[in-house]
Amino acid sequence: MSAMWQTQHVVASGIVAAVGVAVAYISYTAQPAQAFLFPRLISTVFVVLALWTFGKALIGKTKVGNGLNRTQMINIAPGLVVALIYIFWAAKGLGFYTATTIAFFILLTLYDPAPHNKLRTWIKRVLITAGFLAVMYGLFAMLLKVYTPREIFF
Amino acid sequence: MEFIGYMGDVFTPINFALLLIGTIGGLILGATPGLSPTMAVALLIPFTFKLDATQGLILLGAAYTSTVAGGAVSAILLKIPGAPANIATTLDGHTMARNGQGAKALQLSFLASLVGGVFGVMLLIFLTPVLAQWALAFGPSHLFWLAILGVTVIGSLDSSSVVKGLLSGCIGLWLATIGFDDIMGAQRFIFHDAVAGGINIIPALIGLFAIPQVITMFANGRKPSEAEVLSVERHPIRKAISEVARRTRALSIGTAVGSFIGLIPGVGGQIAGLVAYDQSKKVSSERAKFGTGHSEGIIAAESANNAMVGPSLVPLLTLSIPGSPTAAVLLGGLLIHGIFPGSDLFDNHPQVAWTFINSMLIGQIMMCIFGLYVAGLAARVAQVPNAVMAAVVLGLAVFGSYSVQHSMGDVYVMAALGTGMYFLERFGFSAAPLVLGLILGPIAEANFVQGSMIANATSNLGTYFLTGPLNLTLIGIVVASIVYSVWMELRHRRYTTKDEAVAKEEALS
Amino acid sequence: MRKLIAAASMALLSLTGAASADDHGNYPERPLMMMVSYGAGGATDFQARIVTMTAGNEDALGMPIAIINKPGAGGRVGWNWFATQAEADGYTLGAYNIPHFIAQSIEGGVSYSADSFEPIANWGADPAVFVVAADSPFNSMEDVVNYAKENPGQLTFSGAGLFVGHHIAALQLEKAAGVKLAYIPNNKGGAGAMKAVIAGEVLGGVNNLSDAFRAREAGNVKILGVFDLERNDFLPDVPTMAEQGFDIDNSSVNFRGVMVPKGTPQPIIDKLAATVPEMFKNGRVAKKMKAGGSPMHIMTRDEVLEMWAAREETLQELLSGL
Numbered sequence: 001m002s003a004m005w006q007t008q009h010v011v012a013s014g015i016v017a018a019v020g021v022a023v024a025y026i027s028y029t030a031q032p033a034q035a036f037l038f039p040r041l042i043s044t045v046f047v048v049l050a051l052w053t054f055g056k057a058l059i060g061k062t063k064v065g066n067g068l069n070r071t072q073m074i075n076i077a078p079g080l081v082v083a084l085i086y087i088f089w090a091a092k093g094l095g096f097y098t099a100t101t102i103a104f105f106i107l108l109t110l111y112d113p114a115p116h117n118k119l120r121t122w123i124k125r126v127l128i129t130a131g132f133l134a135v136m137y138g139l140f141a142m143l144l145k146v147y148t149p150r151e152i153f154f
Numbered sequence: 155m156e157f158i159g160y161m162g163d164v165f166t167p168i169n170f171a172l173l174l175i176g177t178i179g180g181l182i183l184g185a186t187p188g189l190s191p192t193m194a195v196a197l198l199i200p201f202t203f204k205l206d207a208t209q210g211l212i213l214l215g216a217a218y219t220s221t222v223a224g225g226a227v228s229a230i231l232l233k234i235p236g237a238p239a240n241i242a243t244t245l246d247g248h249t250m251a252r253n254g255q256g257a258k259a260l261q262l263s264f265l266a267s268l269v270g271g272v273f274g275v276m277l278l279i280f281l282t283p284v285l286a287q288w289a290l291a292f293g294p295s296h297l298f299w300l301a302i303l304g305v306t307v308i309g310s311l312d313s314s315s316v317v318k319g320l321l322s323g324c325i326g327l328w329l330a331t332i333g334f335d336d337i338m339g340a341q342r343f344i345f346h347d348a349v350a351g352g353i354n355i356i357p358a359l360i361g362l363f364a365i366p367q368v369i370t371m372f373a374n375g376r377k378p379s380e381a382e383v384l385s386v387e388r389h390p391i392r393k394a395i396s397e398v399a400r401r402t403r404a405l406s407i408g409t410a411v412g413s414f415i416g417l418i419p420g421v422g423g424q425i426a427g428l429v430a431y432d433q434s435k436k437v438s439s440e441r442a443k444f445g446t447g448h449s450e451g452i453i454a455a456e457s458a459n460n461a462m463v464g465p466s467l468v469p470l471l472t473l474s475i476p477g478s479p480t481a482a483v484l485l486g487g488l489l490i491h492g493i494f495p496g497s498d499l500f501d502n503h504p505q506v507a508w509t510f511i512n513s514m515l516i517g518q519i520m521m522c523i524f525g526l527y528v529a530g531l532a533a534r535v536a537q538v539p540n541a542v543m544a545a546v547v548l549g550l551a552v553f554g555s556y557s558v559q560h561s562m563g564d565v566y567v568m569a570a571l572g573t574g575m576y577f578l579e580r581f582g583f584s585a586a587p588l589v590l591g592l593i594l595g596p597i598a599e600a601n602f603v604q605g606s607m608i609a610n611a612t613s614n615l616g617t618y619f620l621t622g623p624l625n626l627t628l629i630g631i632v633v634a635s636i637v638y639s640v641w642m643e644l645r646h647r648r649y650t651t652k653d654e655a656v657a658k659e660e661a662l663s
Numbered sequence: 664m665r666k667l668i669a670a671a672s673m674a675l676l677s678l679t680g681a682a683s684a685d686d687h688g689n690y691p692e693r694p695l696m697m698m699v700s701y702g703a704g705g706a707t708d709f710q711a712r713i714v715t716m717t718a719g720n721e722d723a724l725g726m727p728i729a730i731i732n733k734p735g736a737g738g739r740v741g742w743n744w745f746a747t748q749a750e751a752d753g754y755t756l757g758a759y760n761i762p763h764f765i766a767q768s769i770e771g772g773v774s775y776s777a778d779s780f781e782p783i784a785n786w787g788a789d790p791a792v793f794v795v796a797a798d799s800p801f802n803s804m805e806d807v808v809n810y811a812k813e814n815p816g817q818l819t820f821s822g823a824g825l826f827v828g829h830h831i832a833a834l835q836l837e838k839a840a841g842v843k844l845a846y847i848p849n850n851k852g853g854a855g856a857m858k859a860v861i862a863g864e865v866l867g868g869v870n871n872l873s874d875a876f877r878a879r880e881a882g883n884v885k886i887l888g889v890f891d892l893e894r895n896d897f898l899p900d901v902p903t904m905a906e907q908g909f910d911i912d913n914s915s916v917n918f919r920g921v922m923v924p925k926g927t928p929q930p931i932i933d934k935l936a937a938t939v940p941e942m943f944k945n946g947r948v949a950k951k952m953k954a955g956g957s958p959m960h961i962m963t964r965d966e967v968l969e970m971w972a973a974r975e976e977t978l979q980e981l982l983s984g985l
Contacts, residue, residue, distance in 0.1 A: 482704020492954030496881025
């Protein structure tokens with residue numbers, strides 16, 4: 001509960017306040033005005049509350065929210081990067097099933113505490129990945145007949 | 155008592171087999187992320203083409219009942235609410251499952267669903283004419299006030315800071331305005347192709363609840379988590395039954411709120427669970443325990459969302475107006491057999507009508523039996539290691555949100571909202587009020603616009619929105635709800651110091 | 664390991680890329696999807712599910728068609744998606760509603776027009792009708808118009824939205840009767856508009872013939888007139904607007920059919936245009952449609968192209984007066 005904690009809160013509530021101001025600005029300027037009546041109402045309340053929160057963060061009176069410590073950030077980073085590449089590029093670029101297989105396996109490798117130097121660990125990871133994919137394929141492709149983007153394999 | 159005469163029809167071998175298929179299929183579909191009850195029932199419609207009317211409706215009725223309850227499974231075990239109705243279930247249910255009491259959470263939810271569901275169907279059987287009047291009584295001005303009542307719940311819902319709770323609600327209300335506005339058709343806030351069609355509620359729900367969960371698991375890093383050593387508590391069904399029986403207050407509030415709010419066309423089904431949760435929290439003597447895996451929270455939420463099933467069909471069966479999207483799909487199931495709901499249905503096809511209603515009654519019981527049976531097994535999910543769980547939830551979130559409309563845009567929206575929500579949660583914002591805003595925004599807006607158009611043509615805004623017994627009653631409840639929240643806030647000052655609040659949060663995350 | 668996967672993926676990617684550049688002789692090779700820009704359970708959705716139910720038969724397409732709903736803003740959300748984001752590979756079909764999407768494209772603010780789509784075939788035509796609650800004092804369109812003349816701008820009546828068939832019908836009525844009415848668009852589509860009439864929130868409403876027919880069977884509404892050139896087989900006792908002295912044609916009749924996005928390969932369009940109307944003619948389809956109270960009206964691609972062009976013209980004229 002330090003300077004870093006307070007800085008984080010200032011940044012977070014600052015971003016929310018900025019979004020609020022942008023929304024309010026658009027609401028009060030965009031056309032047709034009739035369609036923006038409700039957004040004006042919301043954005044006004046939005047801005048007031050957001051600035052209130054931002055002000056409280058600035059003077060260090062924030063009460064709730066733990067923020068993120070250094071370890072958490074380091075832990076999150078690789079997983080989040082993999083997840084975002086998976087969702088925003090690979091799912092469509094490689095096809096859902098291929099991308100899911102790869103992302104699933106990488107995430108297991110990244111976060112599974114089992115030792116990397118044993119063959120058993122790797123076999124287990126491959127089996128879990130295969131099992132999950134089989135369930136997904138059975139459920140979505142065969143039972144629900146959802147046609148997901150397919151590029152390679154299936 | 156006419157329904158008893160047709161009870162036998164449910165138990166002919168073929169019909170009963172269809173009931174079982176509908177129940178089990180419904181539980182599976184309901185537990186699948188991304189499949190709301192409406193979609194699940196729509197998926198089953200083609201199968202009914204080949205059946206006769208009675209059989210088709212048995213399948214659909216059983217499936218409708220059990221998809222609503224099945225949604226609780228993914229809400230409790232994975233923190234992915236299957237539909238807006240299950241949002242309130244995640245609040246206590248998932249926390250309970252993470253403490254190793256998944257079996258208990260599931261048992262409570264299925265038992266509460268059974269009680270609520272049977273009560274709801276009973277209302278449908280005995281009070282249909284009264285309920286039909288009630289469903290019609292709500293015009294635009296009343297729906298507007300009802301949405302505002304929902305907004306007042308925001309401040310007190312699952313947030314340790316009232317201001318941040320309200321701010322979360324505002325973010326949700328704003329997100330709901332993205333896309334085309336429903337009445338005028340003007341484009342608003344479309345800053346990316348993915349949101350051109352507005353934010354679809356199901357992918358948004360998946361993102362807002364599941365993704366923060368995944369990232370929290372990442373944050374624990376590559377260390378053996380307590381999940382693997384966590385002992386999964388075995389929980390005898392007997393104990394669950396006595397627990398539900400003991401929590402009569404939560405059970406009756408949930409059932410009452412669910413059946414009466416759930417019946418209002420277009421609004422009820424989505425907010426009944428949350429309103430019931432909030433109300434039972436307000437009157438509970440163990441108010442502080444809500445959100446930490448408290449049984450009353452689960453019981454209120456689940457009895458409410460299943461109590462809604464029966465009454466939500468009243469406008470359809472009596473007036474031939476589908477009151478909810480799911481009812482609209484069921485209407486299709488009737489129409490392809492040339493049966494028109496309304497007086498035609500009960501006068502000329504009583505066998506179809508009553509067998510359908512009976513199938514929902516028996517379906518509730520079968521759903522509960524199957525649910526209790528799988529509860530013990532399903533609760534082992536809590537023992538799945540963090541790494542596997544994170545990857546599984548992520549994969550399900552992607553497939554689930556894609557399958558709603560076969561749209562990549564929905565997947566992007568899901569991921570963007572989810573990632574944003576994780577960081578917001580770290581700073582004291584919460585997902586439940588945000589989602590409530592997302593749901594209520596369009597209801598409040600559309601009804602206000604429609605109401606003011608009618609008002610401008612006939613009288614004036616003030617008379618239209620502020621007079622009449624129903625308007626005044628609703629305004630009274632809104633005011634009472636706000637006053638009560640403020641009073642409780644002042645009296646308890648829930649978390650007086652920063653350290654206390656932080657300590658409470660640590661305990662939760 | 665990852666490099667290996669990447670290399671293998673690249674190789675396979677080029678393989679599948681090469682394989683797909685054929686002459687579409689085997690089309691369709693996998694299930695198709697059809698986008699409906701209204702919610703599950705709405706009239707368009709209900710009919711779309713029936714008319715496509717035989718798609719998997721060998722004498723039809725040989726592959727099933729799955730319905731995907733993209734509801735919102737009177738259909739704008741779905742059609743916008745269909746015009747800008749749907750893949751023109753022949754596996755993505757869409758349901759059209761005339762006059763809705765043409766009227767919306769004339770009004771503006773959307774990324775589609777009649778030129779963005781290629782029609783395949785028409786399956787149904789659902790005229791708009793004027794309904795009032797069963798206990799309403801109005802018994803003919805004359806009563807309604809007289810009331811509106813005495814209380815200009817105060818006759819509230821509901822419809823499914825702005826710039827959809829119901830709204831066109833409302834505009835035509837205002838013009839033909841020379842009165843000012845208060846049209847209240849509903850955000851819940853035809854079902855919501857019907858509820859407003861039955862609950863007495865509004866004095867009357869424009870609604871789909873199929874839904875109004877059902878509501879009348881249930882004893883909830885009276886149907887005062889049909890916005891079409893001739894009386895409908897489902898409602899032989901209800902006079903048309905023209906019979907009651909209002910100069911109103913069939914511009915508001917809701918034509919429903921199948922289309923594909925512009926850019927879909929011509930061989931696929933030809934194949935669909937030949938097969939789909941035959942698929943609609945299936946006896947089982949006709950039976951289910953009749954049972955549901957939905958009037959069928961099958962038209963081929965050429966007939967639809969003509970109808971679209973004609974509608975475009977009349978709507979331009981009608982809406983320019985706004």
